[in-house]
Amino acid sequence: MKKKKEGVFTKIINGMITLCLTAGMLWGLQACSGVNSQSLKFAQVSDVHFLENGSNTTYKMTGESPRLLDDAVKQINEQADIDFVMFTGDLIDKSFEKELKAFLPHLQDLNAPWYFSFGNHDRCVGGYLTTPVYLDMVRNANENFKFKKAYYSFSPKKNYKVIVLDDIITDEITSNGNIDTEQMKWLKKELDSSKNDVVLIYMHVPVVEPFASPNHKLRNAYAVKTLIESYKNPIGVFQGHYHAAKITQHDNVLYVSSPALVSYPNAFRIVTVTNSKDKVTFNFEWKETRETTIQKMAKMLVFGTSIYSGEQKDRSGVYEIKK
Numbered sequence: 512m513k514k515k516k517e518g519v520f521t522k523i524i525n526g527m528i529t530l531c532l533t534a535g536m537l538w539g540l541q542a543c544s545g546v547n548s549q550s551l552k553f554a555q556v557s558d559v560h561f562l563e564n565g566s567n568t569t570y571k572m573t574g575e576s577p578r579l580l581d582d583a584v585k586q587i588n589e590q591a592d593i594d595f596v597m598f599t600g601d602l603i604d605k606s607f608e609k610e611l612k613a614f615l616p617h618l619q620d621l622n623a624p625w626y627f628s629f630g631n632h633d634r635c636v637g638g639y640l641t642t643p644v645y646l647d648m649v650r651n652a653n654e655n656f657k658f659k660k661a662y663y664s665f666s667p668k669k670n671y672k673v674i675v676l677d678d679i680i681t682d683e684i685t686s687n688g689n690i691d692t693e694q695m696k697w698l699k700k701e702l703d704s705s706k707n708d709v710v711l712i713y714m715h716v717p718v719v720e721p722f723a724s725p726n727h728k729l730r731n732a733y734a735v736k737t738l739i740e741s742y743k744n745p746i747g748v749f750q751g752h753y754h755a756a757k758i759t760q761h762d763n764v765l766y767v768s769s770p771a772l773v774s775y776p777n778a779f780r781i782v783t784v785t786n787s788k789d790k791v792t793f794n795f796e797w798k799e800t801r802e803t804t805i806q807k808m809a810k811m812l813v814f815g816t817s818i819y820s821g822e823q824k825d826r827s828g829v830y831e832i833k834k
Contacts (some may be wrong), residue, residue: 548785549670549785549786551671551783552594552782552784553594553597553784554595554596554779555767555780555782556772556779557598557599557715557769557770557771557779558599558601558773559579559580559598559601559603559773560573560604561576561580561602561614562574562603567808572805575808576772579773579800579805583779584618584620584621586798587621587781588621590781594623594624595625595626597625597626597628597673597675597749599628599714599715600633600679600716600751601631601751602627602630602633603632604773606632606634608639608640611645616652618653625653628675628676628677629642629677630752631680631688633679642661646658662676662694662697666708671709672701672710672711674713675712677690677714678714678716678735685726687727687728687729688728688729688730689730690731690735695734695735698735699738705744709745709746709791710745712748712749713749714750715750716752717732717748717766718735718736718739718766719732719750720753720768721753727752739764740764742763744763745763745765745786746763747764748766749767750768751768751771754773755818756819757825760830763832765793770821774809774813775806775810777802777806778798778820778826781795782796783796788834789833790834791834792830793829793831795826796827797826
């Protein structure tokens, strides 16, 4: 029995049906596998307290700070697909130009762009290493850093907004922090324009303390916290200063305090943020220095080590914010 030949019109119809079925299958696979999710991966390094020729003290291994920094750079470079590195304050321990000049070459080998927020050790009160001088030195050494203010923002990827705050008091000698009225107005404008984005905020002095310390706290923390939490999109707030690990979630806002590189546990974070249709996932990886001898010495110099290393959930884990 002869097979009936397929007409041209029938071939076209069959071809269209095949294309539709294929497209439907691909769409279904994308929906199930989360192909449309957009991920962002960064390293947060805090409180390096770099000193070119420092001495170790009770609490800070400043004498070993160059080695600790070089190890962190090597470990970050071993990570795949790092979008950027953020240093959340106290890059140097003493606010001298010579220290910043010695610090900057250690970051030349970083494979990812790097940025920073100011810490209370980074600038002089009434001294030479002022905000303009510091920023000018960083711009000259870092081709990715183009900013002319101590607080700034940028979009590393679509639907992500990075906001870097300067909460350091520069007209008095203090370890407390504050965000002035002008910067608060700027922060509100940035948040107003980012309601559909995942917002990542970086600062030195924390909005939410990992433990109580009246001499180190943000003086207007309540006002800053109230402003941030008035927005409903996913927000991560990344902090330093206390040399301690703590993660606290308030509804759609995640407050992340990170340890110091210079003192026990001599660690930093790798964070992967995944922006999906109905939720945002923060995946935290804990990275300790591989300079184990230095770490053991650092542990001997502090009391109550758990307050700095935190619980397991403060180090590594997955946190979700539903949209």
